[in-house]
Amino acid sequence: MLNAYPLNSAPLNGLSGGALPETVVLQPGDSFVWSAVIKVAGVDVTDLCQGYGVSGNEDGDLAADFVLQLGSAPVDLRAFTGKSVTIDYVVHGDPVIVDRRFTGQLVEPEFDVLTRLLSCNATTRLEDDFEARELAEIDTFVVGWWSADVFEETAGRSRWDYTLERMSTRPASLNVDRQGNPRVTSWYPPGVAFEFAPGAAIYESVDVALAALSDTVNVYELEADYRYSRYRQRNQEYSWTHPQAPFELWRQDSTELPDVPMIEDATESAGWFVSLAEYDRLPGDLLDLPNPWKNKNTDLLLVANWTASKRWAQRGVEQYRIRLEVPEFVAAVGEVIDRARVVLDTESDGDSLWEGSGGDEAATDEELAELPKRDPVRLEAALRCAIEIGRVTILQSQRGSLVTWQVPLAHALGVDFGQRLRLLEGVTVTGTVASLSETASFETGEAVLTIGIAVSQGEASAVSDVLAIPVQPVFEDDAVDPLDGVLPTQLGNRSGVPEYNEELPGFAGNYSIADGDPGGLTKYPRRFAVDTPEIIAQWRDEVAAETAVTYRIAPPVDQLEI
Amino acid sequence: MAAPFVLGGIDVPLHAGAPDVSFADAGGFTDYTLGQGKPVRARHFSKQLITISGTGWMATGLDALDFDAEHLLLCPKPKRVATTDTVVSITTDARPDVPVACHALIGREWVQTPVAMDDREATITPVAGASQYSVVWYPMFTVLCQPPEDANAGGSVSWQINARES
Numbered sequence: 052m053l054n055a056y057p058l059n060s061a062p063l064n065g066l067s068g069g070a071l072p073e074t075v076v077l078q079p080g081d082s083f084v085w086s087a088v089i090k091v092a093g094v095d096v097t098d099l100c101q102g103y104g105v106s107g108n109e110d111g112d113l114a115a116d117f118v119l120q121l122g123s124a125p126v127d128l129r130a131f132t133g134k135s136v137t138i139d140y141v142v143h144g145d146p147v148i149v150d151r152r153f154t155g156q157l158v159e160p161e162f163d164v165l166t167r168l169l170s171c172n173a174t175t176r177l178e179d180d181f182e183a184r185e186l187a188e189i190d191t192f193v194v195g196w197w198s199a200d201v202f203e204e205t206a207g208r209s210r211w212d213y214t215l216e217r218m219s220t221r222p223a224s225l226n227v228d229r230q231g232n233p234r235v236t237s238w239y240p241p242g243v244a245f246e247f248a249p250g251a252a253i254y255e256s257v258d259v260a261l262a263a264l265s266d267t268v269n270v271y272e273l274e275a276d277y278r279y280s281r282y283r284q285r286n287q288e289y290s291w292t293h294p295q296a297p298f299e300l301w302r303q304d305s306t307e308l309p310d311v312p313m314i315e316d317a318t319e320s321a322g323w324f325v326s327l328a329e330y331d332r333l334p335g336d337l338l339d340l341p342n343p344w345k346n347k348n349t350d351l352l353l354v355a356n357w358t359a360s361k362r363w364a365q366r367g368v369e370q371y372r373i374r375l376e377v378p379e380f381v382a383a384v385g386e387v388i389d390r391a392r393v394v395l396d397t398e399s400d401g402d403s404l405w406e407g408s409g410g411d412e413a414a415t416d417e418e419l420a421e422l423p424k425r426d427p428v429r430l431e432a433a434l435r436c437a438i439e440i441g442r443v444t445i446l447q448s449q450r451g452s453l454v455t456w457q458v459p460l461a462h463a464l465g466v467d468f469g470q471r472l473r474l475l476e477g478v479t480v481t482g483t484v485a486s487l488s489e490t491a492s493f494e495t496g497e498a499v500l501t502i503g504i505a506v507s508q509g510e511a512s513a514v515s516d517v518l519a520i521p522v523q524p525v526f527e528d529d530a531v532d533p534l535d536g537v538l539p540t541q542l543g544n545r546s547g548v549p550e551y552n553e554e555l556p557g558f559a560g561n562y563s564i565a566d567g568d569p570g571g572l573t574k575y576p577r578r579f580a581v582d583t584p585e586i587i588a589q590w591r592d593e594v595a596a597e598t599a600v601t602y603r604i605a606p607p608v609d610q611l612e613i
Numbered sequence: 614m615a616a617p618f619v620l621g622g623i624d625v626p627l628h629a630g631a632p633d634v635s636f637a638d639a640g641g642f643t644d645y646t647l648g649q650g651k652p653v654r655a656r657h658f659s660k661q662l663i664t665i666s667g668t669g670w671m672a673t674g675l676d677a678l679d680f681d682a683e684h685l686l687l688c689p690k691p692k693r694v695a696t697t698d699t700v701v702s703i704t705t706d707a708r709p710d711v712p713v714a715c716h717a718l719i720g721r722e723w724v725q726t727p728v729a730m731d732d733r734e735a736t737i738t739p740v741a742g743a744s745q746y747s748v749v750w751y752p753m754f755t756v757l758c759q760p761p762e763d764a765n766a767g768g769s770v771s772w773q774i775n776a777r778e779s
Contacts (some may be wrong), residue, residue: 462653
């Protein structure tokens with residue numbers, strides 16, 4: 052009678068946070084007697100089976116398979132799909148250990164009419180589970196980062212995809228525990244949960260599969276472009292003063308004067324508008340003066356100081372060139388590069404609204420407030436998300452080495468995903484559980500667990516930079532000579548005045564009273580003209596500015612010594 | 614002690630030949646060799662494989678049986694457990710028609726001593742000066758048999774029953 056008991060089978064409880072978990076050392080185990088309990092929809096069907104298998108990876112579902120010998124009684128085969136399945140592994144020692152190995156549902160039974168064997172495949176249905184969840188629930192569960200600019204808008208899309216997108220920003224895996232509950236397990240758990248002492252693994256079962264060099268990404272180059280409309284406004288100050296201002300002086304030898312509409316027309320005819328104006332107007336009636344003054348047109352000006360403005364929209368591209376690298380490995384094996392590109396674009400529909408605003412047909416402040424502006428929150432979310440994906444890509448590919456070994460199932464019931472293991476069996480290796488596969492055969496008594504751990508490759512001395520959001524690049528304008536806004540005056544209808552100069556900006560007009568034969572004097576047209584500064588092409592065309600940063604990534608270090 | 618070979622209620626007469634019996638383990642276990650050579654056995658079940666054969670003048674008469682069904686096998690040959698204690702468990706059921714016996718070793722002599730059975734637990738009446746007791750019983754199994762072969766040659770019939778404890 053074999054009365055062995057796996058003394059070193061582990062506590063069944065998972066590890067919780069806090070202090071480093073105590074390492075359980077698994078010494079070479081003893082012989083054991085085992086059985087299993089397979090239940091479908093709560094009914095024990097173990098007697099109809101010849102064994103079972105349960106396998107899974109750290110990412111995704113656990114899957115169980117077993118075959119039911121249905122016997123000769125009639126059965127409703129359709130009723131099997133969707134039934135719950137539990138598998139317990141029982142070690143008959145003192146005490147008897149009953150360990151839940153699988154909880155899930157039958158997804159794809161296959162029936163062989165001839166042999167009346169029902170091949171049952173059961174999984175934990177992660178995808179269905181997450182597809183049915185609310186987005187907020189997924190956010191809370193998975194955490195991570197997400198941006199519609201890096202991925203796609205969520206409306207009408209699979210929430211399972213959304214879940215995986217969030218997971219792609221975390222150095223962690225989404226899997227299912229033995230009770231069927233989804234969970235997120237870290238790639239780098241603290242401490243070592245189990246140590247397999249020399250002789251604890253099955254002879255000649257240890258296999259080391261090193262990652263291929265071309266898969267071990269050590270440089271991740273991220274190009275992120277943020278393109279948006281810059282709403283620009285250029286102001287030009289003008290000042291014009293009548294040569295005989297103020298009023299008292301002007302009155303002694305009065306001239307024609309410009310009025311407000313002339314100033315506005317002159318400004319607007321050049322495509323600008325008056326944004327701010329300060330006028331010194333010809334006074335209205337001043338009857339108290341010794342020589343009373345009567346005037347109805349108070350739009351006539353002696354002095355005008357105003358600001359003309361021009362609005363236009365320019366497309367700007369902020370270019371972020373972010374390089375994540377593991378410098379130690381770049382130096383050792385050269386660059387293995389992975390690239391990604393993220394483009395944040397914005398509508399340019401608001402451009403014409405901005406360009407047409409100002410002046411008489413000014414858009415309301417409300418409309419202008421709704422123009423799409425540079426959105427630092429959106430940009431940061433996208434950059435953060437893309438950077439984290441890059442980091443995870445590097446970390447993932449630096450843990451591509453897989454060490455697998457086998458152990459009698461009863462000796463290592465406690466091994467689970469999200470645990471770090473240490474194996475001392477010809478090699479000294481630590482790593483995080485990445486795959487688990489167990490098979491139990493009732494006929495042969497075979498009950499073996501194949502454990503695969505992912506070994507993270509790093510340098511103990513390596514430094515990891517803080518992955519800060521890069522600073523905003525600055526757009527630079529080409530310099531343009533400033534325009535002198537002081538406008539001259541030319542007055543005609545006097546003897547000795549020069550010919551009318553059409554090109555001269557400012558005010559042109561005539562003295563009210565000629566000093567000679569009015570027919571022989573040069574009269575000027577009454578007009579007001581301004582020169583407007585040029586808005587050069589570099590200020591209008593799409594402009595780009597770049598920020599380049601390099602961050603160092605330090606993958607955690609696992610042992611792998613042969 | 615007369616203990617005829619009985620399968621499924623059919624007595625196989627001695628004219629079919631004296632039955633030879635071998636007991637074996639039916640498997641149900643896998644041995645693993647651990648990294649430093651330690652063997653570990655993972656056992657799921659423990660069943661007996663019973664092979665009974667003989668050569669005689671006439672066939673066994675077991676063709677009357679449905680070999681797809683399980684039958685009660687009364688073994689014609691005994692098993693023993695040795696003990697120094699006076700309470701011991703026998704490893705199979707004992708056939709009801711043959712009492713369980715016990716021998717005590719005194720010096721070089723085996724003497725019989727009464728034994729009381731409670732299911733499979735044997736309580737031995739102690740014998741002064743005994744250095745060892747040996748409980749002997751004729752096992753009884755519920756078995757599933759391979760359909761047997763009867764070979765008629767040279768004026769005799771040779772047969773073999775391969776039975777597996779169910």
